[in-house]
Amino acid sequence: MSTLAASDHVEQAPVAALDAALRTASPHEVIAAALQAIGRERLAVVSSFGSESAALLKVTADVDPAIPVIFLDTGHMFAETLAYRDQLIEILGLRDVRSIKPDAAALAREDADNDLWFSDPDACCRIRKVEPLARALAPFTAWINGRKRFQGGVRAGIPVVEQDGARVKFNPFANVSREDIAAIYRSANLPQHPLVASGFRSIGCMPCTSRSDAGEGERAGRWRGRDKTECGIHTAASLPS
Known part of the structure; x- marks a missing residue:
């Protein structure tokens, strides 16, 4: 893997060059390179603490x-x-986990009855996920997430590094397999999400998450029965600067 000099920043190393340098890198190498290139004060990980998040x-x-x-x-x-x-915070010793909630005024205005998830799931995702994440990412110039190509759909062709609106997005697990993830869990003795044993393979919000069969796609239990596969936080340029 090509390494980045400590003085290299995103402004000097275009996203395409970062992606080329990290195309076959391990998740550890990608995150280490992101930290080196961006700096901790400008880099954040976004996690759902879901089925494979550990x-x-x-x-x-x-x-x-x-x-x-x-x-x-x-x-x-x-x-x-x-x-x-x-x-997981306790087990892994994570020192800066920020739990971000939707804006109370937006909820009162747009989802007073708490049922927007049913009538308009896209609007529900916008006020409960997309807008809060945009606010949370305001201090950062790059972010890391856990999407994998094997999850299919629009994720099947994701690069390791990409431009996401005003920010750079690192996908360190883009190349991994289910077996690679299982190996991380085994080697570190990581606990599974409690709902995995009950048949939940991809876990998001309770109203829009259901169990899925082994023969179904990785995210078949998300927004089941609807023409919707993503919440919006991974839509290109979806997050304001």
């Missing part, structure tokens, strides 16, 4: 447990997810 968080903690981690507490999270978040 792998990304473990690698992040191995690189630097003080890298900020943003968790979107939408108000519709499973109680099991909130407990899992707290468990």
Whole structure:
């Protein structure tokens, strides 16, 4: 893997060059390179603390447990997810986990009855995830997430590094396999999300997450029965500067 000099920043190393340098790098190498190129004060990890999140968080903690981690507490999270978040923070020694909630005024204005998820899931995701994340990422110029190509859909062709509106986005797990993730869990003795054993393979907000069969796609249980596969935080240029 090509390494980046300490003085190299995104302004000097275009996203395409970063992606080329890290195309075959391991998750640990990608996160370490992101930290070196961007700096901790301008870099954040965004995690759902979902079914495979512990792998990304473990690698992040191995690189630097003080890298900020943003968790979107939408108000519709499973109680099991909130407990899992707290468990992983303690196990991994994460030092800067920021639980971000939707704007109370926006909820009162647009979702007073708490049922927007049913009538307009895109609007629900906007006020509970997209807008809160935009606010949380305001101090940062780059962010790290846990998407994988094997999850399919629009994720099948993601690069390792990409431009995301005004920010750079690192996808350190883009190249990994399910077996690679399982190996991280085994080697570190990481606990599974409590809902995995019940058949939940991709875990988001409670109203829009269901169990999925082994023969279904990785994210088949998300927004089941709707023409929707993403919440919007990974839509190109979806996050304001």
